[in-house]
Amino acid sequence: MEQHGIAPIDMVVVNLYPFAETVAHVGCSLEDAVENIDIGGPTMVRSAAKNHKDVAIVVKSSDYDAIINEMDANEGSLLLETRFDLAIKAFEHTAAYDSMIANYFGSMVPAYHGESKEAAGRFPRTLNLNFIKKQDMRYGENSHQQAAFYIEENVKEASVATAQQVQGKALSYNNIADTDAALECVKEFSEPACVIVKHANPCGVAVSASILDAYDRAYKTDPTSAFGGIIAFNRELDAETAQAIISRQFVEVIIAPSATEEALKITAAKQNVRVLTCGQWAQRVPGLDFKRVNGGLLVQDRDLGMVSERELRVVSKRQPTEQELRDALFCWKVAKFVKSNAIVYAKENMTIGIGAGQMSRVYSAKIAGIKAADEGLEVQGSAMASDAFFPFRDGIDAAAAVGVSCVIQPGGSIRDDEVIAAADEHGIAMIFTDMRHFRH
Numbered sequence: 001m002e003q004h005g006i007a008p009i010d011m012v013v014v015n016l017y018p019f020a021e022t023v024a025h026v027g028c029s030l031e032d033a034v035e036n037i038d039i040g041g042p043t044m045v046r047s048a049a050k051n052h053k054d055v056a057i058v059v060k061s062s063d064y065d066a067i068i069n070e071m072d073a074n075e076g077s078l079l080l081e082t083r084f085d086l087a088i089k090a091f092e093h094t095a096a097y098d099s100m101i102a103n104y105f106g107s108m109v110p111a112y113h114g115e116s117k118e119a120a121g122r123f124p125r126t127l128n129l130n131f132i133k134k135q136d137m138r139y140g141e142n143s144h145q146q147a148a149f150y151i152e153e154n155v156k157e158a159s160v161a162t163a164q165q166v167q168g169k170a171l172s173y174n175n176i177a178d179t180d181a182a183l184e185c186v187k188e189f190s191e192p193a194c195v196i197v198k199h200a201n202p203c204g205v206a207v208s209a210s211i212l213d214a215y216d217r218a219y220k221t222d223p224t225s226a227f228g229g230i231i232a233f234n235r236e237l238d239a240e241t242a243q244a245i246i247s248r249q250f251v252e253v254i255i256a257p258s259a260t261e262e263a264l265k266i267t268a269a270k271q272n273v274r275v276l277t278c279g280q281w282a283q284r285v286p287g288l289d290f291k292r293v294n295g296g297l298l299v300q301d302r303d304l305g306m307v308s309e310r311e312l313r314v315v316s317k318r319q320p321t322e323q324e325l326r327d328a329l330f331c332w333k334v335a336k337f338v339k340s341n342a343i344v345y346a347k348e349n350m351t352i353g354i355g356a357g358q359m360s361r362v363y364s365a366k367i368a369g370i371k372a373a374d375e376g377l378e379v380q381g382s383a384m385a386s387d388a389f390f391p392f393r394d395g396i397d398a399a400a401a402v403g404v405s406c407v408i409q410p411g412g413s414i415r416d417d418e419v420i421a422a423a424d425e426h427g428i429a430m431i432f433t434d435m436r437h438f439r440h
Contacts, residue, residue: 010077011056012048016041016093020100020154030108037101042094052087053080059093092130096153099128123299129290134161140173147173157285158278159183163255167267168274171253175230175274179253182232185337187281188306189234191349194218195337198229201357205334206350211256212241217350219248222371228252237275242266246273257281291440305435306333313432315411315420320383320429323348324406327383328431332408335385336437342387343368343395345379345404352377361386362394369402379403387437389413393422400426410436 017038022028048057056078058067063086070078078086106124131150140147149171151161160180165171171179182197189207194214196204204221208214211233219226230253231245237254239262245251246266254267255276267273284304291298309329314320320328331346338344338356343364345353353372355364365384372379380403389412390396396419399407407423411432423430 009048009055011058012044013058014041014045015061016045016059016097019097019104023100023104033104038097042097045090045094049087049090052083056083057086057090059086059090063089096130099130102126102128127297127299135170137173138170141177149173149176157283158257158281160255160276160278163276163278166259166275166277167264168253169272171274175253178230179232179255179276181337182230182253183255183278185334186232186234187284188333188336192235193233195232196221196226196229197232198225201339201354202334202337202351203229203354204351207330208349210241211235211238212244215241215244220375220377221351221354222375223249230255232256236260237263239263239266246270303336303437303439305437306336307433307435311433312408313411313434314429315416315432316423316428316430318424318427318429320406320431324381324383324429325431328385328406328408331383331385332433335387336439338387338439340387340438340440342385342437342439344385345369345372345382346385347378347382352379352382361388361390362392362398365395365398369398372402381405383408385409387439389416389436390419391415393418395419396422396426396428400428404428407431408433410434412436 017036019033019036019038022036023033045057045059048055056067058064067078070082103124106126130153132153134149134151137147137149139145155162160176160183178197178200181200182195185197185202185205186193186195191207192209192211192214193207194205194211195202196218203225204218206214206217208217215231226249228250231251233256235257237256237259239260242263243266245254246269251273253274253276255278257280258277259275264275267275286304287302289300289302309325327346327348330349331344331351334346334351335342335344338354341358341361341364343355343361344351345368353368355367355371358364358367368384369379382404383406384399384404386395386407386409389410391413392415396407406429408431411434413419420430
């Protein structure tokens with residue numbers, strides 16, 4: 001460089017070709033994807049990062065202002081610590097970029113080998129994951145476990161990962177997990193809805209003409225479990241609803257698309273109440289779910305499946321009434337978010353009993369009935385949803401004993417005839433969805 005009169009390079013700023021944005025477009029061709037693979041850019045980035053002692057490498061436009069400010073304060077130079085931090089970001093950036101390319105082409109392998117005519121939706125041979133640390137946590141699920149919260153980049157759907165905390169102390173590991181469960185459940189409803197969650201299970205859900213009434217009805221399902229729970233809404237949090245919550249119960253987190261200034265003034269009176277706003281969602285975005293096992297990772301599509309009224313099959317002699325059908329569809333949506341084995345009793349658009357996580361389905365049904373009785377809620381004429389089929393008639397007998405008049409379930413058991421016969425004996429309307437919603 002000296003021979004040719006070229007001054008030393010102090011800074012390299014690179015914006016890589018938009019590969020991720022390109023392949024995200026519907027109908028993106030292989031040719032378009034290949035054309036947007038940057039070759040020289042990553043080479044320059046890695047070279048500059050390797051020589052960070054003498055060169056600053058910048059790959060994020062979000063860093064521009066901080067870099068300019070530091071240069072203004074240091075006669076045009078950057079501290080070594082800053083250059084080192086920028087180098088780390090650069091290596092992370094190129095690793096994520098290469099991972100996206102590898103995942104894209106890896107998902108196309110089955111098509112090239114004649115295993116599938118469709119490349120989309122298949123799983124690559126090697127799965128490369130890139131998440132960005134959003135925050136460190138005081139501890140994990142238990143106090144002896146260390147933890148941090150990582151999020152995906154460019155999330156396209158309102159979620160707990162994209163939510164803004166506008167009030168309260170830092171979120172805990174369990175707060176985030178439970179808030180995710182509550183928010184994803186409330187997204188299932190188009191009417192004003194409230195979901196109260198405790199230990200990742202809904203303990204009260206309702207829809208109504210207003211979120212205030214929805215909250216009041218959801219709370220009545222199980223006030224004991226609602227204590228210290230997470231509350232999610234699919235409408236803006238208003239002052240009247242905020243006051244009802246604060247006056248009635250201890251709550252860990254409230255999440256809603258937005259919150260009025262008056263509502264935030266009310267919740268601010270309770271220092272420990274965390275308030276999150278996540279923005280409104282237009283639709284659910286397909287993606288992948290992960291479950292860690294020792295030495296491996298289970299990967300599957302997100303469970304976005306939901307049946308419509310026209311897809312239901314009535315298999316009993318008695319047809320459900322219009323109200324029973326509405327209640328059945330309502331509690332079917334809730335059951336999707338209850339840990340298996342899941343049983344949900346509902347009446348007039350509110351849950352009245354939830355049996356979660358039992359090893360036998362009949363005991364989940366019994367627990368749902370006990371919960372309703374404990375709160376003095378009328379089960380007679382209610383609907384019951386089961387996340388999976390009934391292997392025996394005992395679950396139907398247990399439901400009939402407390403007054404359930406309509407059952408919605410996937411069907412598919414070798415004893416379906418026996419289960420349907422039990423429903424007919426009790427005069428229960430039975431609906432098959434042909435779709436299971438296990439949740440573990």
